[in-house]
Amino acid sequence: MSELLEQAERLLESAKGNEEVEIYVSSGVETEVRAYQGEIENLSSATSSGIGVRVLLDGANGAQVGTAWAGSLDEESVRDALREARDNVRFASEDEFVAFARPDGVAPVALSLRDDSVLTTPIDEKIALAIELERRVRAGDARIRQVDAANYSDYVAEAAIVSSTGIHVSYARSGAYLSVEAIASDGHGDQTGWGLSAGRAPGDLDIELAARDAITRATRMLGAVKPSSMKCTAVFDPRTAATLLAIVGGALSGDAVVRGRSFFANRVGEAVASPLFSLLDDPTDPRHFAASSHDGEGLACRRNVLIDKGQLQGFVYDTYSARRAGTASTGSALRGGIAGSPSAGCRALQLDPGDEDQASILKNVGFGVFVQSIMGVHSGVNPVSGDFSVGVTGLMIRDGQLAEPVRELTVASTLQRMLLDLSHVGNDVEWLPGNAAGSTLAIEGIAVSGS
Numbered sequence: 001m002s003e004l005l006e007q008a009e010r011l012l013e014s015a016k017g018n019e020e021v022e023i024y025v026s027s028g029v030e031t032e033v034r035a036y037q038g039e040i041e042n043l044s045s046a047t048s049s050g051i052g053v054r055v056l057l058d059g060a061n062g063a064q065v066g067t068a069w070a071g072s073l074d075e076e077s078v079r080d081a082l083r084e085a086r087d088n089v090r091f092a093s094e095d096e097f098v099a100f101a102r103p104d105g106v107a108p109v110a111l112s113l114r115d116d117s118v119l120t121t122p123i124d125e126k127i128a129l130a131i132e133l134e135r136r137v138r139a140g141d142a143r144i145r146q147v148d149a150a151n152y153s154d155y156v157a158e159a160a161i162v163s164s165t166g167i168h169v170s171y172a173r174s175g176a177y178l179s180v181e182a183i184a185s186d187g188h189g190d191q192t193g194w195g196l197s198a199g200r201a202p203g204d205l206d207i208e209l210a211a212r213d214a215i216t217r218a219t220r221m222l223g224a225v226k227p228s229s230m231k232c233t234a235v236f237d238p239r240t241a242a243t244l245l246a247i248v249g250g251a252l253s254g255d256a257v258v259r260g261r262s263f264f265a266n267r268v269g270e271a272v273a274s275p276l277f278s279l280l281d282d283p284t285d286p287r288h289f290a291a292s293s294h295d296g297e298g299l300a301c302r303r304n305v306l307i308d309k310g311q312l313q314g315f316v317y318d319t320y321s322a323r324r325a326g327t328a329s330t331g332s333a334l335r336g337g338i339a340g341s342p343s344a345g346c347r348a349l350q351l352d353p354g355d356e357d358q359a360s361i362l363k364n365v366g367f368g369v370f371v372q373s374i375m376g377v378h379s380g381v382n383p384v385s386g387d388f389s390v391g392v393t394g395l396m397i398r399d400g401q402l403a404e405p406v407r408e409l410t411v412a413s414t415l416q417r418m419l420l421d422l423s424h425v426g427n428d429v430e431w432l433p434g435n436a437a438g439s440t441l442a443i444e445g446i447a448v449s450g451s
Contacts, residue, residue: 004160005170011051011078015164019086022100022163024052024296025073026338029119030155035130036147043127049073052338053085054100062096064089069339097323101297101342102165106331108293108300109284113173115201118154126152126202129178136211137182137195143219146183148192153177154202167298175289176202177433178210184218191224191405193217198289198433217372221393224405227450233368233423234411234446235361235397238430240371242438248415249281249346249436251383252306254317254332258324263386263416264312273310273419278352280305281316281332287431288348296335296342304330306346310419318344349436354425358440361424363400365442370395370402371411386415410449421445 008023015021027049034042052069066089070077134150154177160170178197183190195214197206236244256262264272273279283292283301292301297319305313316332317325321344333342362370375391382388389412396403413421426440 002158002160002170004158005162005168007073008160008162009168011082012162012164014082018057020056020100020164021082022054022056022161022167024159024161024335024338026050026157026159027073028155028157031123031126031153033127033130033152035127035134035150038131038135040127040131045123050338051078051081052340053081054341055082055085055089056098056100057089059094062094063098064092064094065098066090066092067341071338097320099319099323100163100165101167101299101319101329101333103167104299104328106300106302108169111284111286111291111293113200113286113291114156115174116156117201117203118156118174118176121202126154129202129205129207133178133180133207133211136207137180137214140211140215141184141219143184143186143222144182144215145185145190148181148183150180151178161294161298163298169294169298171293173292174200175433176200176205178205178207180210180214182214182218184215184222186222188223191218191221193219193221196432198431220395220402221372221405221407224393224407226408227396227406227448229449229451231445231447233365233442233444234371234448235365235368236371236441236443237358238426238428238438238440239432240374240392240438241441242430242432242434242436243374243377244418244441245279245349245351245436245438246434247377247381247383248279248419249349251415252315252346253344254315254321254325254330255344256383257315258321261384263384264315267312268314270312271310272312272416273307274422275310276354276425277307277310277419277422278305279307279349280352281346281349283348285348285350288350288437289431289433290347290435292347295331295347296333297329299329299331299333301347302331304332316344316346318342320344346435350429351425351437351439353427353429353439356424356426358426358428361426361440361442362397362402364424365397366400368397368442369406369409369411369446369448370397381415388413388415388418406450408450412447412449413443413445417445418443
């Protein structure tokens with residue numbers, strides 16, 4: 001049993017007979033290194049720990065919940081958090097759907113997501129990774145005039161959840177990342193490109209991959225022009241496709257559905273996408289950097305098929321949204337730290353891969369726009385109506401090949417239409433930090449506004 005779980009269980013013993021108590025305890029260690037011009041520009045290493053407490057009391061018209069948190073695990077802070085939660089419950093409104101999670105019989109998948117070499121790797125080696133990444137980008141192409149930042153970061157995080165309803169779990173994971181932003185110039189203008197390598201530990205990282213990625217993305221955009229407006233096929237690379245999937249995943253949250261804020265509401269069983277589109281949320285897949293054995297309420301995570309061959313199968317739920325919808329939790333509670341309460345959401349989205357690589361998709365598309373980056377997602381996408389209008393940069397596709405770079409264009413459609421007009425799904429799955437893995441996607445009939 002982990003120390004965090006032991007500590008949480010000791011605190012649970014102080015629960016009173018007329019209340020339910022949930023204890024969420026977390027701790028973590030993280031390191032960040034930023035290199036600039038061959039030197040360390042920033043170095044930080046931090047540890048954190050804390051506790052979130054929820055206390056529930058049943059009432060005539062539903063339950064009341066009081067919450068409190070503390071950014072320390074010393075005895076006084078923990079006692080204060082429990083006392084504050086008990087005080088706060090008196091001021092909470094009764095809600096018939098509020099309840100704490102109870103074990104549902106689903107066994108957790110055994111996952112190995114923590115690599116302790118994150119903790120044992122000397123800091124000098126981590127610094128060397130960032131400095132070498134910057135050096136390779138600077139030396140990799142004469143058109144690279146600057147490296148805005150070369151970064152190494154890692155973390156190890158652990159959490160434990162216990163409750164008087166029978167939840168007693170702990171889980172942990174680690175991650176390590178290299179990222180770099182390169183600035184290329186052709187004497188007439190600058191373009192930027194971002195490179196990344198990610199893994200569970202420093203030994204998983206590929207410096208050359210991250211460096212070449214940034215160089216390629218920056219240099220191929222040199223000379224970018226604003227194209228004429230048109231309607232064509234848009235091909236999204238794996239990273240921009242992951243952004244699209246994350247947006248779609250937000251609309252598949254049971255919380256969004258029960259609150260009337262999803263364009264998928266009341267459409268279960270309908271064809272909502274191309275038959276090529278099969279989307280699942282699978283936190284039990286260890287290739288996902290957000291994989292987890294348990295969700296934010298302590299229930300076992302599980303594989304949830306959301307859209308199967310274009311047909312909407314259902315949504316992801318936490319305990320609260322499931323009770324509002326008259327169904328059961330799908331083990332999909334997310335938690336934004338010790339101060340946050342659980343809410344339903346997708347953790348590890350992925351598409352069933354297609355049978356084409358990116359080159360084959362470009363060849364089959366023939367003419368269109370290849371999207372390398374997306375801007376303005378938060379302001380340009382409406383998850384309720386499905387309206388989609390964002391700025392992009394990328395390259396034209398001509399005769400099945402990447403051609404001249406383009407900038408300052410807007411692509412517009414609706415998410416509903418885009419899902420139905422999907423024409424190609426790539427087999428080039430890229431596992432990325434965040435809640436979605438990406439693969440190349442081609443979508444027909446996109447309105448592109450340029451000059």
